[in-house]
Amino acid sequence: MTDATITATPPVKAATPVRSAFGDIWHQFRAHRGGVAGLVIFVFILLAVVIGPYIHRVAPNAINIRDKNQWPSLAHPFGTDNLGKDMLAQVLAGGRISLAVGVTAMLLALFLGTLVGVLSGYFRRLDGPLMRITDLFLALPLLPLLLVILMLFRDTLRATFGPETGIFILIVFVIGITSWMHTARIVRGDVLAVKSQEFILAAKSSGMREFRIIIKHILPNVLSSIMVSATLGIASAIITESALSFLGLGFPSDFPTWGRLLFDGANFLQLTPSRVLWPGLAISLTVLSVNYMGDAIRDALDPRALKH
Numbered sequence: 206m207t208d209a210t211i212t213a214t215p216p217v218k219a220a221t222p223v224r225s226a227f228g229d230i231w232h233q234f235r236a237h238r239g240g241v242a243g244l245v246i247f248v249f250i251l252l253a254v255v256i257g258p259y260i261h262r263v264a265p266n267a268i269n270i271r272d273k274n275q276w277p278s279l280a281h282p283f284g285t286d287n288l289g290k291d292m293l294a295q296v297l298a299g300g301r302i303s304l305a306v307g308v309t310a311m312l313l314a315l316f317l318g319t320l321v322g323v324l325s326g327y328f329r330r331l332d333g334p335l336m337r338i339t340d341l342f343l344a345l346p347l348l349p350l351l352l353v354i355l356m357l358f359r360d361t362l363r364a365t366f367g368p369e370t371g372i373f374i375l376i377v378f379v380i381g382i383t384s385w386m387h388t389a390r391i392v393r394g395d396v397l398a399v400k401s402q403e404f405i406l407a408a409k410s411s412g413m414r415e416f417r418i419i420i421k422h423i424l425p426n427v428l429s430s431i432m433v434s435a436t437l438g439i440a441s442a443i444i445t446e447s448a449l450s451f452l453g454l455g456f457p458s459d460f461p462t463w464g465r466l467l468f469d470g471a472n473f474l475q476l477t478p479s480r481v482l483w484p485g486l487a488i489s490l491t492v493l494s495v496n497y498m499g500d501a502i503r504d505a506l507d508p509r510a511l512k513h
Contacts, residue, residue: 206367222289233505240501242492250491251327254300265289265298266459274477284479286469298484299461304491305376306462311438313381318388319431323419325389336393339386347383351445355454365495371461380442395427404426429506436499440492447488463488 234240261282269289277284283292325335355375362371399405402421408418424431443463449455450464451471458469463484470480 234501237497237501237504239497240504243497243501246494247498248299250494251304251489254297254304256475257297257475258294259290261293261297263294264296265461266290267366274473276477277439277479283483284477286480287473291484292466292480295461295462296487296504299463299466300463302373302456302460303443303446303464306373306380306392307439307443309379310380310384310442310446311435314384314438314442315374315388315431315435316385317381318385318434319392319424321385321389322392323396324425327400327415327419328395335389339389342383343386345383348381351379351449352452352454357447359410359454364439368457370458370462376446376449380445384438384441384445388438389435390429392427392432392496395430398508399426401425412441429503432506433499434505436495436502440495440499443488443492443495472478 246385254265267290269285271289272285273287273289275281275285275289281291281293283296285291286295321335321339325332325339358375359372361376365371366374385440405422408422413421437507445463445465446455447464450462451468453468456462458465466484467481467488470477474481
């Protein structure tokens with residue numbers, strides 16, 4: 206008999222699914238029911254204000270005195286105002302302006318807050334002056350400051366860029382420069398925590414420049430706080446713009462925003478309550494959905510949650 210040679214084959218490992226960082230974040234986000242509901246509502250509102258005017262082909266400023274102060278009907282689903290303007294068309298047009306103001310002002314505030322927070326947290330010599338400037342802005346009464354800036358520069362910007370563009374630039378600038386302080390403090394705290402980690406010390410020891418360390422190592426590790434501040438900044442900017450427009454200091458009456466529609470409809474509340482209902486509901490749903498999205502993003506980007 207000849208001895209049979211037996212060759213041992215290595216055990217085959219079970220294939221493990223490859224999980225990406227984005228897949229983990231999306232899985233955690235979907236687990237937050239409020240965040241998913243907020244995302245659905247926000248996307249619906251966004252699609253409505255972008256695509257809606259192409260479906261509901263009624264000019265928002267078209268005047269029809271015969272149809273003034275009408276309640277919701279098939280011809281005018283949201284009713285009409287005291288000049289016969291279609292409220293649905295005005296809400297859709299105003300949504301474009303309000304969302305544009307919210308997103309643009311949020312980007313400005315996010316840029317300023319991130320810049321101040323990163324510089325303050327990373328460079329010790331800049332920490333004191335930048336934080337004192339932040340404290341100064343936090344101590345200022347925001348509403349009187351907003352009113353003073355609007356009254357000083359409104360006519361100049363309207364004469365330079367036009368009534369609509371000038372007011373848009375002014376309101377975005379005013380909201381942006383008065384909304385960055387909380388982002389700066391949050392980012393500064395995260396940068397101080399990340400700066401003491403070993404991989405930052407290793408990057409410094411390797412001779413990497415400070416700018417590359419900030420771009421490559423610091424910013425990716427504080428991105429979660431920046432994204433949460435971004436979502437909450439949109440809601441804050443929309444509310445601030447609505448408050449300014451409701452006080453009559455925002456856009457002109459022929460350039461509707463949700464806040465301006467509330468301001469124009471307040472005097473007709475008893476006659477046609479729907480004039481206040483629809484823009485108020487749009488503001489409430491947008492702010493609420495964005496806040497829920499911010500909570501879900503915060504939970505999804507939590508490193509402790511991603512480990513599970």
